[in-house]
Amino acid sequence: MAEGFCSKVTAILRKLYKGLKSLTGLIILLVLYNIIGAVIFVELEAPYEKKLVIKGKPEHKELIRLLTNVAVALNSSGFEILRNKTFDLINQYGVEAMESKSEGTWDFWKALFFCATIYTTIGYGNIYPKTDAGKVAAIFYAVFGIPLAMKVLAVLGKKLMIILKFFYLLVKRCFKCKGRNNNRYTVRDKQADNVDSVELSEIDKSDMKIEQENKEERIKKEIENKLPIAVPIIILIIYIFLGAIMYTLWEDWGYLDAFYFVFISVSTIGFGDITPAHTKFFIVSSIYVFIGLALVSMCINVLIDFYIMSIKLAIHQMDVVKSTVKKGCRCGSRRQSI
Structure with a gap:
């Protein structure tokens, strides 16, 4: 029991x-x-x-x-x-x-x-x-x-x-939808030309090169599919402007004072020289400011995501350079031995 x-x-x-x-x-x-x-x-x-x-x-x-x-x-x-x-x-x-x-x-x-x-x-x-x-x-x-x-x-x-990225990619794919077939055709033609030009003696080298290029392309595509930093920043700015309009309707404030209050609140500066006076709007004001802080957090997440992918691409390019230098050294030593 x-x-x-x-x-x-x-x-x-x-x-x-x-x-x-x-x-x-x-x-x-x-x-x-x-x-x-x-x-x-x-x-x-x-x-x-x-x-x-x-x-x-x-x-x-x-x-x-x-x-x-x-x-x-x-x-x-x-x-x-x-x-x-x-x-x-x-x-x-x-x-x-x-x-x-x-x-x-x-x-x-x-x-x-x-x-x-x-x-x-x-x-x-x-x-x-x-x-x-x-x-x-x-x-x-x-x-x-x-x-x-x-x-x-x-x-x-x-x-x-994640939600904003979903809508961004959806809009992006809609705009690219018409040009997909043409892009696929040109890529296939280029691949066919490359296959014809490859010699049998260079298959191993070309395979390694193709693998490196594919990896680089994957990273670049991931970077392209990432949400641009400008998008959440623009949304945050619009949110602040709309909030300033809202506070001019609630409080006896001019637009500059309302914008100033929203900015110092969302940026967590909080001087306290201007604060809401109407008690009945305190809850709505708290919710508005909290959503604004969430938008700031979203901007930070997008920025971190972008820098991570950029670092991955930089590390991959460094690996490619290292492998190229090593191959060059090996080829030079072989020629000297011959």
Whole structure:
């Protein structure tokens, strides 16, 4: 009974591990990690924030009272402008201060956004923990969250590269479809001419040469079939431009500010001087930025793939040169012996 139970548990754990290794499993795990982190930070930081608001209210009221007394005391005509300015400051900053205090920094949606800025390493700095427990939690959250997010981005970037490569090759083959028959005919004619010109005494040498040429052709074809670096970069640029338009509709931003925010987010610079103000768009904003990071990962994967194939071709060409030099040395030694 015990062995059967253990085997069932082992099988379930293996299936769970296999599911978590997939892209869908990793995304679900990251979403759950984000939600759990948001709940933890709200529990740690929200009570402390409420205490600060309660503590700050008497001082805030006292400041408004003093400014009001000063404004009322300035009744002479020479101080009329100064008094009006003082009342304007009371109305402006007094109301804004009360509104900002009442909204609070640590609600669930803002905490979700904060967690996303941790594991993506963007870190805008507009929301940050103030309690000791919150700071410790942020450290541990980053230690486990950053590797998880990097894994998701790597897998997602690779999947996007495969999908984009499929469509690229599909379009490329459609354009080359008409010229295939002509190309095959010319290749066959050339091969026939080469066969006729080959002498029986040079069969071994020609076989080796053909093998080397075939290997080189295979590598060159692999390089040709690889996704050009320009394609994902263009897609990323278009994505940034479209995102900037989206933020101009959501936020009270000009296009330059929106483009600036998207760029510093996708590049993980994250200055924090410009951040979204509308809480209801935080989730969509996090998803948009994360997809942008996945596109950056796709660009990196394409670049790595291209360099690997280029290195393979360079190594093959070096091998060809080495074999040619060795053959030349052997032929020279044979002639000297004769």
